[in-house]
Amino acid sequence: MALNINSKQTRIKDGKHKGEDMFVMRVDHYNTIDAEKIIQYASDTYNIPKGVMRASWKHLDRQ
Structure with missing residues (x-):
């Protein structure tokens, strides 16, 4: 925490x-919050493919 x-x-x-x-x-x-939980939520809620979410997450994580 x-x-x-x-x-x-x-x-x-x-x-x-x-x-x-x-x-x-x-x-x-x-x-x-675990990144995988956010990716799963966005994928389920907004119908965004998990691969796209993971790529976006990794891009944001590098900035």
Whole structure:
């Protein structure tokens, strides 16, 4: 699992730190998806031949 941590400076609007500038952290979780699952999904959903999808995937992977 991959984590992407974002921080944003913001002014607190209420509470004991009202009016102070602080950083708010947010963690985005995401998992990698197997290329073969994406190729299969596109092939089934959009009737694109798997060979075409694999060639496209490999082309994008090299960039």
